[in-house]
Amino acid sequence: MADLFRDFWWLLFPMSAMALTGFRAWLKDRARRETMQALRELAESGREPPAYLLAQLQR
């Protein structure tokens, strides 16, 4: 096992980069869902959404 780690320690770098990319995609999706939720609540209550909330969609 120690031998395996000695030979493949460098794999930690690309694998961390992959995990980080996945995590960032998930965070971005969560932010988008929360924006959509706020927009939906505003739409259901018949109010116009503020411009900065709509600008979040363009990110």
Added chain:
Amino acid sequence: MSEDLFRQFWWLIFPLSWFIFGAWQSWLSYRANRETLDLIKTYAASGREPPPELLSKLNKRWHGDDDDRDERPRYRRRRERSWYQVVLFGLLASGFAVAAATNMYGAGEAFVIVAFVLGALAAATLVQVLIDRNGPTV
């Protein structure tokens, strides 16, 4: 046994994660699209016009996240080559050619293939930059 298997196939991690990540991104994108449509339906149900930003979000889904001001089709944009790539591929090819010539790590033959591929990419990019009607892009 499993250690041997890992030693032989560790490189499979890369293509497999690429596929998994691609599938996951597609699923997130599908979910985003569905939620946008739901919101637009909410607007339609109350008889109001949805904000243009919502509609452009849908448009983005179908036409990708690229710069929308570029009217050329995607395949044309992808083929755009620059001097940057000529230099990059050229230097990589030279590096691998040196590695092949000096039989670095005892893997000279493998380096020959890589040097050929990168050399071909450098040459093809150079030709494309030179014959580009709009002039070379840096």
